[in-house]
Amino acid sequence: MNAEKVLDVxxxxxxxxxxxxxxxxxxxxxxxxxxxxxxREFGSEDGLSRAVLDRYAEQVLSEMFVVLHGGTGLRETLxxxxxxxxxxxxxxxxxxxxxxxxxxxxxxxxxxxxxEEIDAAAQAAYVAFLQSCRDAGDWPVGxxxxxxxxxxxxxxxxxxxxxxxxxxxxxxxxMMTLALSVFTxx
Amino acid sequence: MNAEKVLDVxxxxxxxxxxxxxxxxxxxxxxxxxxxxxxREFGSEDGLSRAVLDRYAEQVLSEMFVVLHGGTGLRETLxxxxxxxxxxxxxxxxxxxxxxxxxxxxxxxxxxxxxEEIDAAAQAAYVAFLQSCRDAGDWPVGxxxxxxxxxxxxxxxxxxxxxxxxxxxxxxxxMMTLALSVFTxx
DNA sequence: GTCATAAAATACCAATCGGTAACAAAATGA
DNA sequence: TCATTTTGTTACCGATTGGTATTTTATGAC
Numbered sequence: 208m209n210a211e212k213v214l215d216v217x218x219x220x221x222x223x224x225x226x227x228x229x230x231x232x233x234x235x236x237x238x239x240x241x242x243x244x245x246x247r248e249f250g251s252e253d254g255l256s257r258a259v260l261d262r263y264a265e266q267v268l269s270e271m272f273v274v275l276h277g278g279t280g281l282r283e284t285l286x287x288x289x290x291x292x293x294x295x296x297x298x299x300x301x302x303x304x305x306x307x308x309x310x311x312x313x314x315x316x317x318x319x320x321x322x323e324e325i326d327a328a329a330q331a332a333y334v335a336f337l338q339s340c341r342d343a344g345d346w347p348v349g350x351x352x353x354x355x356x357x358x359x360x361x362x363x364x365x366x367x368x369x370x371x372x373x374x375x376x377x378x379x380x381x382m383m384t385l386a387l388s389v390f391t392x393x
Numbered sequence: 394m395n396a397e398k399v400l401d402v403x404x405x406x407x408x409x410x411x412x413x414x415x416x417x418x419x420x421x422x423x424x425x426x427x428x429x430x431x432x433r434e435f436g437s438e439d440g441l442s443r444a445v446l447d448r449y450a451e452q453v454l455s456e457m458f459v460v461l462h463g464g465t466g467l468r469e470t471l472x473x474x475x476x477x478x479x480x481x482x483x484x485x486x487x488x489x490x491x492x493x494x495x496x497x498x499x500x501x502x503x504x505x506x507x508x509e510e511i512d513a514a515a516q517a518a519y520v521a522f523l524q525s526c527r528d529a530g531d532w533p534v535g536x537x538x539x540x541x542x543x544x545x546x547x548x549x550x551x552x553x554x555x556x557x558x559x560x561x562x563x564x565x566x567x568m569m570t571l572a573l574s575v576f577t578x579x
Numbered sequence: 580g581t582c583a584t585a586a587a588a589t590a591c592c593a594a595t596c597g598g599t600a601a602c603a604a605a606a607t608g609a
Numbered sequence: 610t611c612a613t614t615t616t617g618t619t620a621c622c623g624a625t626t627g628g629t630a631t632t633t634t635a636t637g638a639c
Contacts (some may be wrong), residue, residue: 208586208587227413228498229624230625231626231627231628232625232626240587240588241587241588241589242588242627242629243586243587243588243589244586244588244631246627246628247586247587251627251628252627252628256495272425307496308552311558313414328621332631336611337395350571353563354568354571356621357564358571358572361568362572363557365547365551369547372497378543382540382543382544383548385540385549385575386544386572386575388575389571389574389575392578394617415597416596416597417596417597417598418595418596418597426617427617427618427619428598428599428618429598429599429600429617429618429619430616430617430618432597432598432599433615433617435615437597437598438597438598
């Protein structure tokens with residue numbers, strides 16, 4: 208009867224299409240459970256989507272953060288981010304977090320708060336990464352670390368969102384490489 | 394009864410929030426007309442949103458294309474695009490076309506087809522602009538005109554979408570300037 | 580066996596969605 | 610003046626939404 212199975216089903220469905228396009232009824236049907244069972248476990252649709260987002264964060268997003276803390280140089284890390292965003296098969300249908308963030312106003316309060324939390328954490332991770340690069344002597348550009356971090360995050364989000372809309376992978380890589388070249392230009 | 398007033402009301406509502414979040418009922422209420430009147434005029438929700446998009450294209454998007462055909466140099470045109478995307482008060486709540494494009498799968502067939510048409514026209518305009526710059530000797534970078542056009546279009550879309558989410562205008566300008574600097578780098 | 584308890588499913592709720600049938604009022608043409 | 614067509618409204622349709630009250634089913638304890 209397994210709450211984890213329900214979370215997996217819901218995560219897959221939310222991820223593959225869009226949280227706003229998947230109803231509670233549909234999730235119950237796909238998971239083979241009844242609606243009251245789901246509501247007893249998660250309380251509300253907001254509770255379910257929040258639990259799904261938590262699961263997604265620890266199962267998927269965490270690996271993205273690992274890339275940032277790899278300790279390798281600026282160019283290598285950027286290359287790894289480009290690989291991840293434009294080639295990783297897990298991002299073939301986009302990123303659930305970015306889909307939720309794009310439709311933030313349609314989420315319940317709990318889920319929305321969690322989205323903002325994760326967004327802030329990601330921003331902080333980008334800042335830390337760029338700051339370490341600046342400390343190491345890489346990237347001496349006259350741009351604030353915060354602005355660079357925001358830029359980096361938005362370019363990643365853009366690339367992965369384009370994956371979701373079926374854009375050609377090589378094209379995405381080309382554009383993302385171009386966008387991130389501002390970090391490695393003299 | 395005035396179909397234009399209805400279109401104005403619908404356009405404003407779609408534009409300010411999101412086409413997917415504004416129901417036909419709400420539009421009728423705001424326009425002060427009954428639902429059958431609206432359906433007699435536009436046939437369906439798809440017909441209405443398509444008419445709204447047409448109106449938006451000729452009233453708003455056309456001015457954006459004018460910037461591209463200004464005939465001025467590369468740097469001046471890019472600066473004008475940055476001004477438009479990050480400062481123009483009409484883009485304060487984002488761009489209706491980009492909102493429709495982002496939620497393409499939620500649109501009816503007519504509206505969706507029109508979105509794709511406009512998207513292709515925009516891409517063609519970007520291509521023509523960059524091609525003319527390349528012909529004029531500006532921008533000798535080793536990047537295909539098509540890829541550059543796609544990149545330019547996506548960066549504009551990103552900037553305006555960020556306007557819609559309440560991002561700080563100066564920040565948006567900073568990031569967009571950074572993104573488009575790849576066109577003016579030696 | 581019986582009986583209490585916890586879990587699950589059926590069947591329902593009000594609200595809203597896009598869309599229409601039926602009908603009243605007003606304009607129009609002969 | 611009368612018939613017709615157009616314009617608009619009220620009131621409804623079936624489907625779907627998130628969410629529950631109620632009833633059935635399974636599980637132990639005795």
